[in-house]
Amino acid sequence: MTVLASLTLLALLVWVGMILFHGRYWQAGPILPPPYENHSLPAADIVVPARDEAPSIAAAIGSLTRQVLPGGAAVRVFLVDDGSSDGTAALAEAAAQGAPHPLTILQGAPKPPGWSGKLWAVHQGIAATTADLVLLTDADITHEPDHLARLVAKAEAEDLDLVSEMVLLHCESFAERALVPAFVYFFQLLYPFAEVADPRRRMAGAAGGTVLIRRRALDRIGGIAAVQGALIDDVALGRAVKHSGGRIWLGHTTRARSIRLYPEFADIWAMIARTAYVQLGFSPLKLAGTVLGMLLVWLLPPAAAIFGHGWARWFGLAAWALMAASFLPSLRRYRLSPLWAIFLPLIALFYMAATVGSAVNHMRGRSVMWKNRVYSNGES
Helix, strand or coil: CCHHHHHHHHHHHHHHHHHHHCCCCCCCCCECCCCCCCCCCCCEEEEEEECCCCCCHHHHHHHHCCCCCCCCCCEEEEEEECCCCCCHHHHHHHHCCCCCCCEEEEECCCCCCCCCHHHHHHHHHHHCCCCCEEEEECCCEEECCCHHHHHHHHHHHHCCCEEEEEEECCCCCHHHHHHHHHHHHHHHHHCCHHHHHCCCCCCCCCCCCEEEEEHHHHHHHCCHHHHCCCCCHHHHHHHHHHHCCCCEEEEEEEEEEECCCCCCHHHHHHHHHHHHHHHCCCCHHHHHHHHHHHHHHHHHHHHHHHHCCHHHHHHHHHHHHHHHHHHHHHHHHCCCCHHHHHHHHHHHHHHHHHHHHHHHHHHCCCCEEECCEEEECCEC
16 A cells, blocks of 8 residues: 555544544534423523624624513623723613613723733623623624523523533625635534533533623632633633533524624634634644644545545545535535535635644734734733
8 A cells, every 4th residue: 555545544544533433523513492481590691892893782782682581580781891992882872772681881991911801801791790690792793582591591401500602603705605614613623512511521612602601610710810811712711610610511503693794715814813823822833733634634635536546546535525524514504505515625724824824923923913902922
């Protein structure tokens, strides 16, 4: 057997292992059902950090102040205005007029050293809440009226400390259709939802757009201060809760969606590059391992299938087929043609290049920029 055939066989075996033994990362669910009728649920508070979110804040706050909890439990929404200069607070206040649940607007205090801006705002918002359950969500996400009820029902039914969901991302432009489903796919690959929910596994994570957390879990980890400087704050929070002994759950939802637009490939590149090297712990060795692994697993199979001969071609075709099949549930979630699955190797190449770009930016001293703030080495 040639070297090419041996390497392609290795790639095929990796794909078989991932499909069968990696927490069913490729699956389309799980998705929370609606709560039972006439089933009373406890009150919940909602915290929304916002900094210059004028394009989306009205829709987000309007949806949150109109949540419905069976039994008529109270819902309070807290918007922490983190130094906005575009009228975010006024737009939010107008959106909440006439809504069944109150909106409290908190003007954020100056950010202390060592905190990320978002987490400092979340910390201040949580300090104003009193409910046992607190939903942390973003200012660019809209929620169907029953979304909070589904989260609370799940937490109560299984006595969970944290319930989180990957919301539907905006997927309309050509760049979004090409790359957004893969973003969700790769997130599931990194954090298989079944393993996250398994208390026997150390795998932990969360999706920042929707995180319902119980107060006892916050108290146990020392509050948001436990992750104060994290740039990938959702995963850091999920890890802190689970590793402190808490039970967590992560899934998908069709009841909340992001309205933040990424119309061009450059927008998605910037989104990936902002935190990709952070994900690798700013480690050149991890970067090198990631690049080599992606070349072997994602790019060698189609190359062998197209240009190889004999066993190399057959192994490459088989690995490419498994790769494409694993991507189909993500494409169905966004109602896209299954033909996109054929191009997953090229999509993976884009993500690999953006990851390398993230590392190059860091090595050149170009710190992470977000909302006109500079973040360096994971600290603000």
